[in-house]
Amino acid sequence: MPDLRLIGRLDHNFGWCDGRFADGTPCDPTAPVPSTLLGTVAWVGAGPEGEGRHRLLRDPLGLNKLFWSAANGSILVAARPGRLVDAGCPFESIRALPPGTVVDLDMQRERARVTRLALGDTPAASVARGGGGGAAELVGGLAGEIRARLDRFFAALARAYHGTHVFVCLSGGLDSAGIAVLARAHFPKVVAVSFDLWRSNGHVSEDRRTAERLAQDLDLPLLRVTVAPDDLLKALDTVLVEAIDWRDFNVHTALINACLARGVAAVCADHALGRALVLTGDLPNEFLVDYAAETYGGRTYYRLPRLPRDGQRGMLVRGLETSHREIGPFEASGLPVALPYAAAADLFLALPPEFLEVPDRKDRLSRLVFGTEIPPYVYARGKTRAQLGDADPGMGVLAICADRGLDNQCLRRRFAELHGVREIGALDRFIRGGRYRSGIPLLEEESV
Numbered sequence: 001m002p003d004l005r006l007i008g009r010l011d012h013n014f015g016w017c018d019g020r021f022a023d024g025t026p027c028d029p030t031a032p033v034p035s036t037l038l039g040t041v042a043w044v045g046a047g048p049e050g051e052g053r054h055r056l057l058r059d060p061l062g063l064n065k066l067f068w069s070a071a072n073g074s075i076l077v078a079a080r081p082g083r084l085v086d087a088g089c090p091f092e093s094i095r096a097l098p099p100g101t102v103v104d105l106d107m108q109r110e111r112a113r114v115t116r117l118a119l120g121d122t123p124a125a126s127v128a129r130g131g132g133g134g135a136a137e138l139v140g141g142l143a144g145e146i147r148a149r150l151d152r153f154f155a156a157l158a159r160a161y162h163g164t165h166v167f168v169c170l171s172g173g174l175d176s177a178g179i180a181v182l183a184r185a186h187f188p189k190v191v192a193v194s195f196d197l198w199r200s201n202g203h204v205s206e207d208r209r210t211a212e213r214l215a216q217d218l219d220l221p222l223l224r225v226t227v228a229p230d231d232l233l234k235a236l237d238t239v240l241v242e243a244i245d246w247r248d249f250n251v252h253t254a255l256i257n258a259c260l261a262r263g264v265a266a267v268c269a270d271h272a273l274g275r276a277l278v279l280t281g282d283l284p285n286e287f288l289v290d291y292a293a294e295t296y297g298g299r300t301y302y303r304l305p306r307l308p309r310d311g312q313r314g315m316l317v318r319g320l321e322t323s324h325r326e327i328g329p330f331e332a333s334g335l336p337v338a339l340p341y342a343a344a345a346d347l348f349l350a351l352p353p354e355f356l357e358v359p360d361r362k363d364r365l366s367r368l369v370f371g372t373e374i375p376p377y378v379y380a381r382g383k384t385r386a387q388l389g390d391a392d393p394g395m396g397v398l399a400i401c402a403d404r405g406l407d408n409q410c411l412r413r414r415f416a417e418l419h420g421v422r423e424i425g426a427l428d429r430f431i432r433g434g435r436y437r438s439g440i441p442l443l444e445e446e447s448v
Contacts, residue, residue: 001107001108002070002073002074002075002107002110003074003075003107004044004046004054004074004075004076004077004105004441005074005075005076006077006078007076007077007083007084007087008078008080008083009079010042010043010044010066010079011040011042011079011327011328011331012040012331012336013039013040013042013064014040014157014336014338014339014342014343015037015038015039015040015041016037016039016343017036017037017038018034018036019152020156021156021157021160022034022037022039024043026043026057026102027043027044027045027057028045028047028055029045029046029053029054029104030047030053033102033117034117036118036119036346037059037060037100037117037118037119038059038060038342038345039059040059040064040342041057041058041063041064042058042059042064042065042066042079043055043056043058044056044057044077045057052106053104053105053106053107054105054107055102055103055104055105056068056077056097056102056103056441057101057103058097058099058101059099059100059117059342060099060100060117060118060119061099061317061320061321061342061345062096062099062100062321062322062436063320063339063342064327065079065080065096065324065328066078066096066097067079067081067097067436068094068096068097068441069084069089069090069094069095070093071087071088071089071093075105075442079331080241080244080328081244081419082418082419085419085420090420091419091420091421091422091426091430092421092422092426094437095436095437095438096321096435096437096439097438098435098438098439099321100116100118100119101115101117101440102114102117105442110442111442112441112442112443114443119345119346120346135352135355138350139365140368142347142350142351143365143368143369144368145347146347146365147369149344149347150341150343150344151182153344154182154183154185154340155186157338157340158186158187161275161277163189164189164275164276165191165273165274165275165277166183166189166190166191166276166277166278166279167191167192167193167223167264167277167278167279168180168190168191168192168220168278168279168280169195169278169279169280169281170193170194170215171194171207171210171211171281172194172207172210172213172214172378172381173207173210173281173378174362174363174366174374174378174379175282175283175284175285176280177370177375177378178281178366178369178370178374179279179280180214180218180220181218181370181373181374183279184218184219191221191222191223192214192218192220192221192222193222193223193225193260193263194207194208194211194212194215194224194225195207195225195227195256195259196208196224196225196227197226197227197228197395197396197397198228198229203395205395205396208226210377210378214375214378217375223267225259225262225263225264229400231259232255233400233401233406235255235258235259235262236251236255236414238329238332239251239254239255239325239328239329240411240414240415241418242254242258242331243323243329244322244323244324245322245324245325246408246411246412246414246415246427247408247411248301248302248398248406248407248411250323250325251401251406252397252401253325253326254323254324254325254326254328254329255401256397257280257325257329257330258329258333260278260329260330261330261332261333262333264276264330264335265333265334265335268335276336277335277336277337277338278330278336278337279337279338279339279340280326280337280338280339281341282339283339283345283348284348285316286317286319287317287341287345287348287349287351288313288348288356288361288362288365289309289312289356290361291304291316294398296398296402297399297402297403299402301398301402304316308357309353309356309357310353313349313356315434317349318433318434318435321434321435321436322431322434327339367379412424415427
């Protein structure tokens with residue numbers, strides 16, 4: 001009978017199911033499979049000893065990661081492909097468990113039963129459409145449900161992490177500002193955390209200046225994480241392994257998060273804070289297609305395909321599976337990180353296609369969700385990518401990487417080296433069409 005072994009630890013789970021946190025029960029092979037699941041989840045569960053029964057589970061968006069490989073009569077499972085490589089598995093043999101999949105393994109019979117998870121039931125969308133109102137009424141109804149869902153998620157989070165020191169990554173943009181507002185309302189110990197690059201001319205980024213002002217207005221202490229370019233790039237290998245990607249946009253973002261994680265971890269150690277929790281405002285950019293290409297040094301970066309906004313949203317949401325740019329760097333520093341907007345993913349994705357074509361869609365939705373709890377100057381601020389941090393593209397992480405030749409090809413080669421990839425073309429098969437190469441243990445067929 002083959003066995004199943006977990007290599008290393010899994011990332012922290014923040015699942016949301018039927019209006020409450022999903023504990024480990026859904027991963028018990030004897031328990032019913034949940035009908036819907038939101039949040040960030042990857043579980044490996046075992047049945048009674050000696051029966052050879054296991055359950056593997058992954059959230060529908062693929063936000064938490066789970067990889068596996070068959071080796072010497074065993075199935076090895078890990079949250080990072082690098083751990084499987086270190087355990088002796090060839091990179092080319094590694095598969096991801098597909099997003100939104102529950103796999104019940106019977107190792108004695110060498111059989112697998114597969115169940116697909118739904119993202120959510122979007123009750124607000126059904127009510128709004130059934131009411132016969134237009135797009136504005138639908139958006140208003142969804143905004144109200146998003147706020148109610150976020151409040152319930154934060155209330156549950158506060159109960160689960162009672163007495164914990166909470167750190168909110170604060171860029172000064174609308175998404176992180178909303179998370180800071182909610183954290184302040186639900187937790188007694190909240191610290192805002194701001195990233196910036198050290199510059200010899202003393203320049204302070206727009207992100208940092210806005211974060212300082214917002215933290216002061218919300219009466220939150222601010223942890224300033226300011227790093228020199230060389231110190232930023234010291235995290236590159238960690239990022240390539242923990243974020244499980246080599247593409248420039250995700251690597252640049254993960255470098256920032258790695259620096260924030262080091263800053264938070266250092267404060268926790270210096271002050272013996274004990275239990276800590278990190279919150280980020282990730283995901284609305286994908287849900288609302290709030291991305292634009294950037295130009296630096298005569299080259300264009302972060303370009304999206306020419307599709308209708310609804311098509312771009314589908315592509316961006318699908319691509320969430322193939323990056324761990326938020327969670328991976330923090331987990332590498334031993335820090336659990338929650339993405340609260342993931343608990344309302346179904347509601348965001350119910351926003352109608354015509355709303356995605358509205359130029360100020362994020363501003364409008366944020367006003368409906370948070371109103372005046374977010375100060376006017378945050379609404380008035382123009383969009384600035386975290387990888388830039390400033391209106392001047394020469395002042396950010398993108399410029400540092402570009403100036404030092406760390407382009408996609410360079411990052412791709414280093415990723416291959418770190419993962420023992422013998423033929424670099426294998427990376428084209430590992431990430432394709434916004435998905436990791438995937439498959440189900442004990443089944444022959446493979447999905448992509």
